[in-house]
Amino acid sequence: MIRSTVMLVMALLLPVEALSQDQAAGIAGVVAAGTTVELVKEGFQFTEGPVGTPDGGLYFADVRASIMYRLHPSGDINVFRDNTAAAGGLAFDRAGNLLAVEAEGKRIIRIDSRGAVAVIVAQAAAGQAFLRPNDLIVDRRGGIYVTDPGPIGHKGKAFVYYVRPDGHVLLVSDDIRFPNGLTLTRDEKVLLVADSRGNIIFAFDIQNDGNAINCRPFAQLQGIPEGKLSFADGMALDSAGRLYVTTLTGVQVFDAGGTYVGTIRVPRQPTNLAFSGPDKRTLYITAREGLYRLIMLSQGPDRPGK
Numbered sequence: 001m002i003r004s005t006v007m008l009v010m011a012l013l014l015p016v017e018a019l020s021q022d023q024a025a026g027i028a029g030v031v032a033a034g035t036t037v038e039l040v041k042e043g044f045q046f047t048e049g050p051v052g053t054p055d056g057g058l059y060f061a062d063v064r065a066s067i068m069y070r071l072h073p074s075g076d077i078n079v080f081r082d083n084t085a086a087a088g089g090l091a092f093d094r095a096g097n098l099l100a101v102e103a104e105g106k107r108i109i110r111i112d113s114r115g116a117v118a119v120i121v122a123q124a125a126a127g128q129a130f131l132r133p134n135d136l137i138v139d140r141r142g143g144i145y146v147t148d149p150g151p152i153g154h155k156g157k158a159f160v161y162y163v164r165p166d167g168h169v170l171l172v173s174d175d176i177r178f179p180n181g182l183t184l185t186r187d188e189k190v191l192l193v194a195d196s197r198g199n200i201i202f203a204f205d206i207q208n209d210g211n212a213i214n215c216r217p218f219a220q221l222q223g224i225p226e227g228k229l230s231f232a233d234g235m236a237l238d239s240a241g242r243l244y245v246t247t248l249t250g251v252q253v254f255d256a257g258g259t260y261v262g263t264i265r266v267p268r269q270p271t272n273l274a275f276s277g278p279d280k281r282t283l284y285i286t287a288r289e290g291l292y293r294l295i296m297l298s299q300g301p302d303r304p305g306k
Contacts (some may be wrong), residue, residue, distance in 0.1 A: 002073055004287070020086050027262035028299045030242065030253055037186060039283070040291040041077055047235075049090040049135075051305040052276025059098060062089045068100070071284075081111070084303055089135035092305035093142060101146060108146060108163065117208065121163050123162060125171040130156070134194060135181050135234065135272075139188055140292075141165055143210040145172070147179040147193065160193055172212045176202060178229040181272065182233040185256075186219035186241050186301055192218055194232035200223050201232065201258070219258040223249045234272025234286070234306050238298040244283070246270035248276050251285065266292060275300025 026033035031112040045064035058071040063086050070080040081087075085105030093099060098111040099120070100261055107122035120143075122132050131150035139142050142165040149158040159218060160172040160179050173179070184206075185192065191204040191212045201219040204212035224230045224247070231248040238244070241256030244264075251264040251273060268287035276282055277293075280300030285292040300306075 003038050022055055027253060027264070029173045030238075031294060031296055032261065033265060035295055037264070037285070037292050037294050039267070040071070040075075040293050042290040044289050044291070046271070047241050047290060047291055048284050050234075050272055050274040050276075050291075051090040051092060051098075052274050052280065052284070052300065052303075054096075056282075057184045059090050059275050060284070060286055061088050061090060061100075063103065074194060081115075089133075089146075089303075091136050091144075092139050094140060094304060095137045096304070099136060099138060099144065101133045103132050103134065106133060108133065108136065109151060110142060115161065120144070121167055123169065124159065124219050125169045134179075136192075138304075139184060139206075139210065140303075141210060143147070145182055145184070145191055145212070147182055149196070150181060151177045160191075160212075162204050162212065163175075164210055171210075172204065173215055174217060180232060181245065183235040183237055185245070186237060186303075188237075190218075190296040191244065192235060194235055195230070196232050197229050198232075199230050201235075201243070201254075204260075218259065219243065219245075219247070221247055221252055222260050223263065231269065231271070233250050234274075235285075236273050236275060237301050238296075239274065239280075239301050241299065242298065244273055246273055246285070246287075251283075256264075264294065268292075274306050 044062045048063045049061040056073045066084045068081040085102040087100040089101040091099045108120045110118045134147045136146040142161040157174040162170045180196040181194040193202045199221040200217045203218035205214045233246045236244045243254045244253045245254045270287040283294045
């Protein structure tokens with residue numbers, strides 16, 4: 001959920017020739033040759049946080065505008081909630097409630113089916129204030145993993161936390177330079193975290209109490225130019241355990257063991273992504289001022305949201 005004015009102005013529009021050449025080959029088992037990334041809607045300020053709904057729709061956020069949107073299965077898009085305090089990361093819990101990270105509100109909230117809002121947590125571990133919380137994923141226990149990298153330009157430590165179902169917050173890590181997107185493997189034994197300033201996706205082993213230990217490299221991002229930030233951000237899994245990561249160069253795809261298998265090019269630099277649509281075979285991608293979609297061979301995981 002990086003919010004750089006320079007990057008927004010540049011938008012990193014990729015040449016049409018590069019797009020067509022890269023997409024033409026396809027990625028085995030992931031996307032068919034010649035499949036086109038389609039624009040759903042543009043005119044937003046900075047899209048983020050997509051999460052698929054059980055009916056094949058989507059929630060997503062415009063962080064700069066502090067608005068959350070609902071994409072209906074019909075294709076209609078309407079405002080779901082405004083004045084969101086720069087809510088970005090979105091997820092569902094097992095009860096079907098929508099959770100959101102408020103970057104400027106520095107808290108995690110729950111929105112139930114009636115639209116009622118409740119604060120889940122507004123302080124980090126040991127009563128420390130959140131810097132600028134970013135993204136989250138919910139486990140089957142009802143616990144929440146959340147990244148807290150701080151604002152752009154933050155020079156101090158950045159954090160990954162686990163919010164237990166009882167609301168107690170555990171520090172998972174303060175060793176990743178800019179922890180951003182995160183997800184859980186299908187068996188929920190491993191937590192994966194992207195570092196927007198580096199080229200490594202990190203893995204942690206999840207313990208019985210939900211804490212995560214043993215930080216280690218899981219995957220190496222490919223094709224990041226020397227001296228450039230990777231802008232590794234939102235992540236999603238498919239039903240085969242493949243990992244999809246939005247980066248400077250597009251959506252990079254890795255198999256369940258962390259081996260790189262290809263990159264999906266997007267007209268704008270992507271920020272996040274989620275499977276939805278019929279049978280979870282549509283990949284929605286938030287990318288700066290636009291929302292995009294791609295029809296997939298692969299399928300989203302059998303769990304709520306991402």
